[in-house]
Amino acid sequence: MLVSVIGAGYVGLVAACCLANSGHRVKCVEHDRSKCEMLAGGLLPFYEEGLGDLLARGVKGGKLSFSTEIESIKNTEIIIVAVGTPSRPDGKVDLGQIFGVMTDISELATEPVTLIMKSTVPPGLGLQLQKRFLFQKSGKIAYVSNPEFLREGRAVKDWYQPERIVVGAETPEAVETVKSLYSDIEAPFCVMDISSAEMVKYASNAFLATKISFINEIANLCELVGADIIPVARAVGMDGRIGGSFLQAGLGYGGSCFPKDTKGLDFISTLNGHTFNLLKAVIEVNARQRILAVRKLSRLLDSLCGKKIAILGLSFKPGTDDTRESPSLDIIRMLGDEGAEVTAYDPMAVLRQNAGPLPEFTLCGDPLAALTSSHAAVITTEWREFLDMDWEKAWKIMSPPRVILDGRNCLDPHKIKSLGFQYAGMGRA
Numbered sequence: 434m435l436v437s438v439i440g441a442g443y444v445g446l447v448a449a450c451c452l453a454n455s456g457h458r459v460k461c462v463e464h465d466r467s468k469c470e471m472l473a474g475g476l477l478p479f480y481e482e483g484l485g486d487l488l489a490r491g492v493k494g495g496k497l498s499f500s501t502e503i504e505s506i507k508n509t510e511i512i513i514v515a516v517g518t519p520s521r522p523d524g525k526v527d528l529g530q531i532f533g534v535m536t537d538i539s540e541l542a543t544e545p546v547t548l549i550m551k552s553t554v555p556p557g558l559g560l561q562l563q564k565r566f567l568f569q570k571s572g573k574i575a576y577v578s579n580p581e582f583l584r585e586g587r588a589v590k591d592w593y594q595p596e597r598i599v600v601g602a603e604t605p606e607a608v609e610t611v612k613s614l615y616s617d618i619e620a621p622f623c624v625m626d627i628s629s630a631e632m633v634k635y636a637s638n639a640f641l642a643t644k645i646s647f648i649n650e651i652a653n654l655c656e657l658v659g660a661d662i663i664p665v666a667r668a669v670g671m672d673g674r675i676g677g678s679f680l681q682a683g684l685g686y687g688g689s690c691f692p693k694d695t696k697g698l699d700f701i702s703t704l705n706g707h708t709f710n711l712l713k714a715v716i717e718v719n720a721r722q723r724i725l726a727v728r729k730l731s732r733l734l735d736s737l738c739g740k741k742i743a744i745l746g747l748s749f750k751p752g753t754d755d756t757r758e759s760p761s762l763d764i765i766r767m768l769g770d771e772g773a774e775v776t777a778y779d780p781m782a783v784l785r786q787n788a789g790p791l792p793e794f795t796l797c798g799d800p801l802a803a804l805t806s807s808h809a810a811v812i813t814t815e816w817r818e819f820l821d822m823d824w825e826k827a828w829k830i831m832s833p834p835r836v837i838l839d840g841r842n843c844l845d846p847h848k849i850k851s852l853g854f855q856y857a858g859m860g861r862a
């Protein structure tokens with residue numbers, strides 16, 4: 434099929450490369466010129482495992498092309514929209530990129546065409562977009578909601594092995610078009626109306642975020658009553674009704690999706706006259722988790738003022754270079770406010786503008802450089818490198834009292850303590 438993808442971010446680029454790899458002819462429109470030039474040259478603008486090979490193969494084989502010109506959406510059978518839907522400061526979803534693209538589509542698309550909305554948009558928006566932008570072409574542009582559930586760091590695997598494909602559409606023909614697009618992917622199709630499909634995305638992210646905040650609250654309670662969250666979470670998760678995933682206690686969730694989508698859903702609820710108290714608590718617990726870590730460190734060091742702290746991990750999770758809404762950046766900001774001097778290291782993170790204004794810290798090229806003469810280290814991202822590093826050497830180069838705050842409960846406390854460190858985890862009495 435001839436497909437155009439608008440937006441070459443994590444979602445759009447993965448979609449474009451994977452669809453080209455599946456044999457479709459894909460034109461990807463990205464209005465950021467430097468990004469577009471890199472991509473046309475076969476180079477990735479961000480790290481994502483397995484994506485580089487697919488990009489190079491697609492470009493070389495002529496199945497995949499990139500352009501800054503939106504006119505290239507003309508004469509394609511399918512248009513996939515994958516532009517950003519960031520959060521405004523009040524939590525409302527910023528739909529500026531969506532409206533921009535819809536204006537272009539309404540002017541340029543040659544019918545008949547299926548418009549697949551992959552960006553995460555508020556429930557109800559698809560119907561509004563059709564009325565507002567597509568009314569003149571009604572019946573000729575089939576609008577489909579097809580939310581994306583991929584995770585950064587394993588996006589290509591998630592693309593080819595999704596747990597389900599959600600399709601919100603108004604006609605059986607539109608559903609069939611989406612099915613042919615994904616004909617090489619084995620997954621159950623969940624077909625429903627457009628608003629319901631949009632809701633599935635928010636409900637899924639909100640539920641996963643709820644699991645994380647719930648386990649973090651149990652972890653906080655574990656510390657107070659003298660229990661250990663590790664065996665607690667493992668045993669709780671063994672109940673098939675609960676499930677063991679997303680029960681890792683620590684500094685809470687970050688990234689480009691959970692923070693913005695939970696706040697977005699809260700805003701949507703309020704707008705519709707519903708007070709989503711549970712979700713409000715999830716958001717609050719997540720914000721508090723970072724503050725608790727700083728308070729804990731302050732207690733362990735008596736005071737943070739004048740102390741040198743090493744932050745190990747800047748990306749919001751391992752396997753990605755993305756620092757959007759990363760807990761580490763908030764923690765660095767709070768430490769700086771308390772008068773601490775911060776050094777940081779991450780094996781992969783790239784500090785891009787989309788992560789917002791950066792706090793002050795010294796970026797180091799290796800973990801030992803960050804740890805040199807530091808009084809404490811905080812593990813903010815559970816990179817394998819931190820688990821495997823030479824902690825004996827780290828002890829020698831750090832300054833007393835040599836506190837390790839394991840914000841992701843990823844180190845072996847016995848080993849770390851046996852080397853002479855003061856160890857503290859999250860929820861581990």
Ligand SMILES: NC(=O)c1ccc[n+]([C@@H]2O[C@H](COP(=O)([O-])OP(=O)(O)OC[C@H]3O[C@@H](n4cnc5c(N)ncnc54)[C@H](O)[C@@H]3O)[C@@H](O)[C@H]2O)c1
Nearest residue numbers: 440441442443444462463464515516517518530552553581
């Ligand atoms: N990142 C994820 O893991 C993920 C997973 C599932 C769903 N989503 C959702 O998918 C959407 C995209 O997320 P993302 O992380 O890929 O965003 P992103 O910000 O990384 O990428 C969006 C891209 O679209 C481009 N763009 C914006 N307007 C354009 C236009 N008019 N023409 C051409 N290009 C344009 C931007 O320059 C940018 O490169 C969001 O709604 C997000 O919530 C993201």
Ligand SMILES: O=c1ccn([C@@H]2O[C@H](COP(=O)(O)OP(=O)(O)O[C@H]3O[C@H](CO)[C@@H](O)[C@H](O)[C@H]3O)[C@@H](O)[C@H]2O)c(=O)[nH]1
Nearest residue numbers: 581582583584585645679680681685686687688690749750
């Ligand atoms: O038990 C856990 C699991 C995750 N996290 C944190 O939660 C955040 C998000 O992790 P993850 O879900 O793996 O990353 P994302 O790539 O942001 O993916 C989420 O957000 C995407 C965008 O909407 C969705 O498509 C995915 O399905 C959804 O998992 C990270 O900061 C993790 O450290 C925890 O604290 N504890």
